[in-house]
Amino acid sequence: MAKTRTLSLKEELRAAGFRATPGRLALAQLLMDAHGPLGTPTMAEKLVPGIFDLATLYRTLKSFEEAKLVRMVPIDQRFASYEWIEDEHGHHHHLVCQFCGLIEEIPPCDLETLEKKVLAGAPRFASVTSHSLEFFGTCLKCRKRSK
Amino acid sequence: MAKTRTLSLKEELRAAGFRATPGRLALAQLLMDAHGPLGTPTMAEKLVPGIFDLATLYRTLKSFEEAKLVRMVPIDQRFASYEWIEDEHGHHHHLVCQFCGLIEEIPPCDLETLEKKVLAGAPRFASVTSHSLEFFGTCLKCRKRSK
DNA sequence: ATCCTATATGCGAATAACTTGCAAGTACTT
Protein backbone atom coordinates (compact mmCIF):
# COMPACT_ATOMS: atom_id res chain seq x y z
CA MET A 1 0.00 0.00 0.00
CA ALA A 2 2.90 2.31 0.77
CA LYS A 3 4.95 3.62 -2.13
CA THR A 4 7.76 1.15 -1.60
CA ARG A 5 5.23 -1.66 -1.72
CA THR A 6 3.68 -0.43 -4.95
CA LEU A 7 7.06 -0.06 -6.54
CA SER A 8 8.20 -3.52 -5.63
CA LEU A 9 4.91 -4.95 -6.82
CA LYS A 10 5.43 -3.21 -10.15
CA GLU A 11 8.87 -4.71 -10.32
CA GLU A 12 7.55 -8.11 -9.39
CA LEU A 13 5.12 -8.00 -12.30
CA ARG A 14 7.86 -6.92 -14.67
CA ALA A 15 10.13 -9.66 -13.42
CA ALA A 16 7.37 -12.12 -14.23
CA GLY A 17 7.31 -10.82 -17.81
CA PHE A 18 4.26 -8.57 -17.60
CA ARG A 19 3.64 -4.94 -18.25
CA ALA A 20 2.70 -3.22 -15.03
CA THR A 21 -0.68 -1.84 -16.03
CA PRO A 22 -3.07 -0.23 -13.53
CA GLY A 23 -5.47 -3.16 -13.78
CA ARG A 24 -2.82 -5.74 -13.10
CA LEU A 25 -1.43 -3.76 -10.21
CA ALA A 26 -4.90 -3.46 -8.72
CA LEU A 27 -5.62 -7.17 -9.11
CA ALA A 28 -2.25 -8.18 -7.69
CA GLN A 29 -2.70 -5.81 -4.77
CA LEU A 30 -6.20 -7.11 -4.09
CA LEU A 31 -5.00 -10.69 -4.02
CA MET A 32 -1.99 -9.87 -1.87
CA ASP A 33 -4.08 -8.01 0.68
CA ALA A 34 -6.52 -10.88 0.90
CA HIS A 35 -3.87 -13.21 2.35
CA GLY A 36 -5.95 -16.13 1.15
CA PRO A 37 -8.17 -17.31 -1.69
CA LEU A 38 -10.59 -14.95 -3.45
CA GLY A 39 -13.39 -16.08 -5.75
CA THR A 40 -13.82 -14.56 -9.18
CA PRO A 41 -17.20 -13.02 -8.27
CA THR A 42 -15.56 -11.16 -5.38
CA MET A 43 -12.72 -9.95 -7.57
CA ALA A 44 -15.16 -8.83 -10.23
CA GLU A 45 -17.22 -6.97 -7.67
CA LYS A 46 -14.19 -4.98 -6.53
CA LEU A 47 -12.51 -4.33 -9.87
CA VAL A 48 -15.25 -4.28 -12.53
CA PRO A 49 -16.15 -1.88 -14.01
CA GLY A 50 -13.67 0.94 -14.11
CA ILE A 51 -10.40 -0.70 -13.30
CA PHE A 52 -10.94 -3.85 -15.22
CA ASP A 53 -13.13 -5.45 -17.83
CA LEU A 54 -14.45 -8.89 -16.96
CA ALA A 55 -12.77 -10.57 -19.92
CA THR A 56 -9.49 -8.95 -18.96
CA LEU A 57 -9.87 -10.13 -15.39
CA TYR A 58 -10.10 -13.75 -16.51
CA ARG A 59 -7.28 -13.34 -19.01
CA THR A 60 -5.07 -11.78 -16.36
CA LEU A 61 -5.82 -14.48 -13.82
CA LYS A 62 -4.84 -17.09 -16.36
CA SER A 63 -1.53 -15.39 -17.11
CA PHE A 64 -0.84 -14.86 -13.42
CA GLU A 65 -1.42 -18.53 -12.89
CA GLU A 66 0.91 -19.53 -15.70
CA ALA A 67 3.54 -17.21 -14.28
CA LYS A 68 3.04 -18.83 -10.88
CA LEU A 69 2.10 -15.56 -9.24
CA VAL A 70 -1.20 -17.09 -8.11
CA ARG A 71 -2.58 -20.58 -7.65
CA MET A 72 -6.10 -21.81 -8.22
CA VAL A 73 -7.76 -23.16 -5.09
CA PRO A 74 -10.63 -25.64 -5.56
CA ILE A 75 -12.93 -24.66 -2.72
CA ASP A 76 -16.15 -23.99 -4.62
CA GLN A 77 -17.35 -25.89 -7.67
CA ARG A 78 -19.44 -22.94 -8.82
CA PHE A 79 -16.54 -20.60 -9.59
CA ALA A 80 -12.76 -20.44 -9.53
CA SER A 81 -10.82 -19.03 -6.59
CA TYR A 82 -7.21 -17.89 -6.61
CA GLU A 83 -4.69 -16.94 -4.00
CA TRP A 84 -1.50 -14.96 -4.28
CA ILE A 85 1.59 -17.08 -3.79
CA GLU A 86 3.61 -15.60 -0.96
CA ASP A 87 7.00 -17.12 -1.48
CA GLU A 88 7.79 -17.22 2.22
CA HIS A 89 5.44 -20.14 2.81
CA GLY A 90 4.40 -21.74 -0.42
CA HIS A 91 2.65 -24.96 0.33
CA HIS A 92 -0.38 -25.03 2.61
CA HIS A 93 -4.08 -25.92 2.70
CA HIS A 94 -7.40 -24.46 3.82
CA LEU A 95 -10.32 -25.05 6.11
CA VAL A 96 -13.48 -23.51 4.66
CA CYS A 97 -16.73 -22.83 6.50
CA GLN A 98 -19.47 -24.35 4.37
CA PHE A 99 -21.97 -21.75 5.55
CA CYS A 100 -20.23 -18.38 5.40
CA GLY A 101 -17.08 -19.15 3.41
CA LEU A 102 -14.67 -18.15 6.16
CA ILE A 103 -11.24 -19.53 5.38
CA GLU A 104 -8.50 -20.52 7.78
CA GLU A 105 -5.08 -21.51 6.59
CA ILE A 106 -3.84 -24.96 7.52
CA PRO A 107 -0.15 -25.77 7.97
CA PRO A 108 1.48 -27.65 5.09
CA CYS A 109 1.28 -31.41 4.85
CA ASP A 110 4.30 -33.54 4.10
CA LEU A 111 4.02 -33.03 0.36
CA GLU A 112 7.09 -34.97 -0.70
CA THR A 113 6.25 -38.11 1.21
CA LEU A 114 2.59 -37.92 0.32
CA GLU A 115 3.05 -37.63 -3.44
CA LYS A 116 5.81 -40.22 -3.45
CA LYS A 117 3.61 -42.68 -1.60
CA VAL A 118 0.73 -42.07 -4.00
CA LEU A 119 2.90 -42.60 -7.05
CA ALA A 120 4.21 -45.86 -5.62
CA GLY A 121 0.66 -47.17 -5.42
CA ALA A 122 -0.40 -46.04 -8.90
CA PRO A 123 1.02 -48.44 -11.51
CA ARG A 124 -0.41 -46.61 -14.52
CA PHE A 125 1.13 -43.25 -13.67
CA ALA A 126 4.52 -41.77 -14.51
CA SER A 127 4.52 -38.85 -12.11
CA VAL A 128 2.54 -36.93 -9.52
CA THR A 129 2.94 -33.19 -9.93
CA SER A 130 0.47 -31.60 -7.54
CA HIS A 131 -2.38 -32.21 -5.17
CA SER A 132 -5.25 -30.37 -3.55
CA LEU A 133 -6.23 -30.84 0.05
CA GLU A 134 -9.09 -28.75 1.36
CA PHE A 135 -11.14 -29.18 4.52
CA PHE A 136 -14.73 -28.15 5.03
CA GLY A 137 -16.50 -27.52 8.29
CA THR A 138 -18.47 -25.07 10.38
CA CYS A 139 -17.00 -21.97 11.97
CA LEU A 140 -17.87 -20.92 15.51
CA LYS A 141 -20.12 -18.05 14.40
CA CYS A 142 -22.17 -20.20 12.06
CA ARG A 143 -22.42 -22.94 14.65
CA LYS A 144 -23.78 -20.43 17.15
CA ARG A 145 -26.19 -18.94 14.62
CA SER A 146 -27.75 -22.28 13.67
CA LYS A 147 -28.08 -23.36 17.28
CA MET B 1 -26.47 -55.50 -15.38
CA ALA B 2 -28.07 -58.88 -14.64
CA LYS B 3 -31.68 -58.98 -13.55
CA THR B 4 -30.81 -59.42 -9.89
CA ARG B 5 -28.61 -56.36 -10.12
CA THR B 6 -31.34 -54.24 -11.65
CA LEU B 7 -33.82 -55.35 -9.07
CA SER B 8 -31.59 -54.55 -6.16
CA LEU B 9 -30.75 -51.21 -7.69
CA LYS B 10 -34.44 -50.43 -7.94
CA GLU B 11 -34.81 -51.36 -4.32
CA GLU B 12 -31.82 -49.29 -3.38
CA LEU B 13 -33.40 -46.23 -4.95
CA ARG B 14 -36.67 -46.88 -3.18
CA ALA B 15 -34.88 -47.34 0.12
CA ALA B 16 -33.31 -43.93 -0.43
CA GLY B 17 -36.78 -42.44 -0.81
CA PHE B 18 -36.94 -42.19 -4.58
CA ARG B 19 -39.28 -43.50 -7.20
CA ALA B 20 -37.43 -45.92 -9.41
CA THR B 21 -37.92 -44.23 -12.77
CA PRO B 22 -36.14 -45.35 -15.94
CA GLY B 23 -33.98 -42.25 -15.98
CA ARG B 24 -32.83 -42.66 -12.42
CA LEU B 25 -32.09 -46.32 -12.94
CA ALA B 26 -30.04 -45.50 -16.03
CA LEU B 27 -28.08 -42.78 -14.25
CA ALA B 28 -27.46 -44.93 -11.19
CA GLN B 29 -26.34 -47.81 -13.40
CA LEU B 30 -24.04 -45.57 -15.40
CA LEU B 31 -22.39 -44.26 -12.26
CA MET B 32 -22.10 -47.71 -10.72
CA ASP B 33 -20.50 -49.18 -13.82
CA ALA B 34 -17.99 -46.35 -13.98
CA HIS B 35 -16.39 -47.39 -10.66
CA GLY B 36 -15.09 -43.88 -10.32
CA PRO B 37 -15.96 -40.22 -10.95
CA LEU B 38 -17.88 -39.14 -14.05
CA GLY B 39 -18.18 -35.55 -15.23
CA THR B 40 -21.56 -34.06 -16.04
CA PRO B 41 -20.67 -33.63 -19.74
CA THR B 42 -19.94 -37.35 -20.00
CA MET B 43 -23.17 -38.26 -18.27
CA ALA B 44 -25.11 -35.91 -20.49
CA GLU B 45 -23.51 -37.41 -23.56
CA LYS B 46 -24.66 -40.90 -22.59
CA LEU B 47 -28.11 -40.11 -21.24
CA VAL B 48 -29.35 -36.99 -23.07
CA PRO B 49 -31.56 -36.92 -25.04
CA GLY B 50 -33.93 -39.82 -24.84
CA ILE B 51 -33.44 -41.21 -21.40
CA PHE B 52 -33.00 -37.95 -19.65
CA ASP B 53 -33.48 -34.25 -20.02
CA LEU B 54 -30.49 -32.11 -19.03
CA ALA B 55 -32.42 -30.28 -16.31
CA THR B 56 -33.55 -33.60 -14.88
CA LEU B 57 -30.01 -34.89 -14.91
CA TYR B 58 -28.82 -32.04 -12.73
CA ARG B 59 -31.85 -32.28 -10.47
CA THR B 60 -31.33 -35.99 -10.05
CA LEU B 61 -27.65 -35.64 -9.29
CA LYS B 62 -28.47 -33.12 -6.59
CA SER B 63 -31.02 -35.44 -4.97
CA PHE B 64 -28.68 -38.42 -5.24
CA GLU B 65 -26.05 -36.35 -3.50
CA GLU B 66 -28.41 -35.33 -0.70
CA ALA B 67 -29.39 -38.97 -0.27
CA LYS B 68 -25.69 -39.85 -0.11
CA LEU B 69 -25.93 -42.21 -3.06
CA VAL B 70 -23.20 -40.23 -4.82
CA ARG B 71 -20.51 -37.77 -3.81
CA MET B 72 -19.19 -34.81 -5.72
CA VAL B 73 -15.50 -35.07 -6.59
CA PRO B 74 -13.63 -31.81 -7.22
CA ILE B 75 -11.25 -32.82 -9.98
CA ASP B 76 -12.11 -30.26 -12.64
CA GLN B 77 -13.03 -26.65 -12.01
CA ARG B 78 -14.95 -26.46 -15.29
CA PHE B 79 -17.72 -28.89 -14.37
CA ALA B 80 -18.92 -31.11 -11.54
CA SER B 81 -18.00 -34.79 -11.30
CA TYR B 82 -19.75 -37.41 -9.21
CA GLU B 83 -19.02 -40.93 -8.17
CA TRP B 84 -21.32 -43.63 -6.87
CA ILE B 85 -20.71 -44.43 -3.23
CA GLU B 86 -19.95 -48.12 -2.97
CA ASP B 87 -20.57 -48.80 0.65
CA GLU B 88 -17.89 -51.49 0.84
CA HIS B 89 -15.10 -48.91 0.76
CA GLY B 90 -16.39 -45.43 1.37
CA HIS B 91 -13.49 -43.12 1.89
CA HIS B 92 -10.75 -42.82 -0.72
CA HIS B 93 -9.06 -40.35 -3.07
CA HIS B 94 -7.97 -40.04 -6.69
CA LEU B 95 -4.99 -39.51 -8.89
CA VAL B 96 -5.98 -37.74 -12.11
CA CYS B 97 -3.94 -37.47 -15.29
CA GLN B 98 -3.91 -33.80 -16.21
CA PHE B 99 -3.68 -34.62 -19.90
CA CYS B 100 -6.19 -37.40 -20.61
CA GLY B 101 -8.25 -37.44 -17.43
CA LEU B 102 -7.42 -41.03 -16.52
CA ILE B 103 -8.31 -41.66 -12.91
CA GLU B 104 -6.75 -44.09 -10.49
CA GLU B 105 -8.17 -44.68 -7.07
CA ILE B 106 -5.92 -44.00 -4.10
CA PRO B 107 -6.25 -45.86 -0.79
CA PRO B 108 -7.94 -43.90 2.01
CA CYS B 109 -6.00 -41.52 4.20
CA ASP B 110 -6.36 -41.52 7.95
CA LEU B 111 -9.45 -39.36 7.88
CA GLU B 112 -10.16 -39.30 11.60
CA THR B 113 -6.69 -38.27 12.64
CA LEU B 114 -6.36 -35.80 9.80
CA GLU B 115 -9.57 -33.90 10.49
CA LYS B 116 -9.00 -33.94 14.23
CA LYS B 117 -5.54 -32.49 13.79
CA VAL B 118 -6.85 -29.77 11.50
CA LEU B 119 -9.60 -28.78 13.91
CA ALA B 120 -7.10 -28.55 16.74
CA GLY B 121 -5.13 -25.98 14.78
CA ALA B 122 -8.12 -23.89 13.71
CA PRO B 123 -9.27 -21.70 16.62
CA ARG B 124 -12.16 -20.10 14.78
CA PHE B 125 -13.84 -23.37 13.79
CA ALA B 126 -16.34 -25.55 15.62
CA SER B 127 -16.07 -28.66 13.50
CA VAL B 128 -14.53 -30.25 10.44
CA THR B 129 -17.02 -32.32 8.50
CA SER B 130 -15.28 -33.33 5.29
CA HIS B 131 -12.24 -32.88 3.16
CA SER B 132 -11.11 -33.33 -0.41
CA LEU B 133 -7.76 -34.75 -1.36
CA GLU B 134 -7.00 -35.16 -5.04
CA PHE B 135 -3.69 -35.75 -6.78
CA PHE B 136 -2.75 -34.66 -10.27
CA GLY B 137 -0.04 -36.05 -12.46
CA THR B 138 0.85 -37.64 -15.77
CA CYS B 139 -0.09 -41.17 -16.73
CA LEU B 140 2.35 -43.47 -18.52
CA LYS B 141 0.58 -43.17 -21.89
CA CYS B 142 0.58 -39.38 -21.87
CA ARG B 143 4.17 -39.30 -20.71
CA LYS B 144 5.14 -41.51 -23.64
CA ARG B 145 3.09 -39.48 -26.11
CA SER B 146 4.66 -36.15 -25.14
CA LYS B 147 8.18 -37.55 -25.20
C1' DA C 1 10.42 13.96 -24.72
C1' DT C 2 8.58 11.41 -28.66
C1' DC C 3 7.91 7.39 -31.42
C1' DC C 4 7.04 2.44 -32.12
C1' DT C 5 5.38 -1.79 -31.48
C1' DA C 6 4.28 -5.69 -28.97
C1' DT C 7 1.33 -6.32 -25.39
C1' DA C 8 -3.11 -5.32 -23.02
C1' DT C 9 -7.64 -3.79 -22.82
C1' DG C 10 -12.65 -2.95 -23.75
C1' DC C 11 -16.61 -4.22 -25.94
C1' DG C 12 -19.80 -7.33 -27.80
C1' DA C 13 -21.11 -11.61 -28.79
C1' DA C 14 -20.68 -16.50 -28.03
C1' DT C 15 -20.22 -20.77 -25.11
C1' DA C 16 -21.04 -23.84 -21.48
C1' DA C 17 -22.63 -25.25 -17.15
C1' DC C 18 -26.30 -25.13 -14.42
C1' DT C 19 -31.12 -23.49 -12.68
C1' DT C 20 -36.05 -22.40 -12.58
C1' DG C 21 -41.14 -22.30 -13.61
C1' DC C 22 -44.71 -24.64 -15.08
C1' DA C 23 -47.65 -27.84 -17.41
C1' DA C 24 -47.96 -32.64 -18.38
C1' DG C 25 -46.63 -37.54 -17.29
C1' DT C 26 -46.17 -41.58 -14.36
C1' DA C 27 -44.69 -44.59 -10.22
C1' DC C 28 -46.69 -46.34 -6.56
C1' DT C 29 -50.25 -46.44 -2.90
C1' DT C 30 -55.18 -47.64 -2.02
Add this chain to the structure above:
DNA sequence: AAGTACTTGCAAGTTATTCGCATATAGGAT
Protein backbone atom coordinates in the same frame (compact mmCIF):
# COMPACT_ATOMS: atom_id res chain seq x y z
C1' DA D 1 -58.42 -49.05 -11.90
C1' DA D 2 -57.86 -44.45 -9.93
C1' DG D 3 -55.66 -40.66 -7.42
C1' DT D 4 -51.97 -38.05 -5.88
C1' DA D 5 -47.56 -36.79 -5.03
C1' DC D 6 -43.42 -37.10 -7.08
C1' DT D 7 -40.89 -36.63 -11.71
C1' DT D 8 -39.98 -35.12 -16.02
C1' DG D 9 -39.57 -32.29 -20.40
C1' DC D 10 -39.42 -28.04 -22.44
C1' DA D 11 -38.25 -23.36 -22.74
C1' DA D 12 -36.32 -19.60 -20.90
C1' DG D 13 -33.06 -17.58 -17.66
C1' DT D 14 -28.75 -17.01 -14.91
C1' DT D 15 -23.91 -17.10 -14.13
C1' DA D 16 -19.17 -18.20 -15.12
C1' DT D 17 -15.93 -18.03 -18.60
C1' DT D 18 -14.10 -17.32 -23.44
C1' DC D 19 -13.18 -15.28 -28.08
C1' DG D 20 -12.54 -11.97 -31.97
C1' DC D 21 -11.24 -7.79 -33.10
C1' DA D 22 -10.42 -2.92 -33.12
C1' DT D 23 -8.34 0.42 -30.08
C1' DA D 24 -5.24 1.93 -26.39
C1' DT D 25 -0.90 2.04 -23.91
C1' DA D 26 3.53 0.47 -21.35
C1' DG D 27 8.13 0.57 -21.89
C1' DG D 28 12.07 0.22 -24.80
C1' DA D 29 14.29 2.69 -28.70
C1' DT D 30 15.47 7.15 -30.75
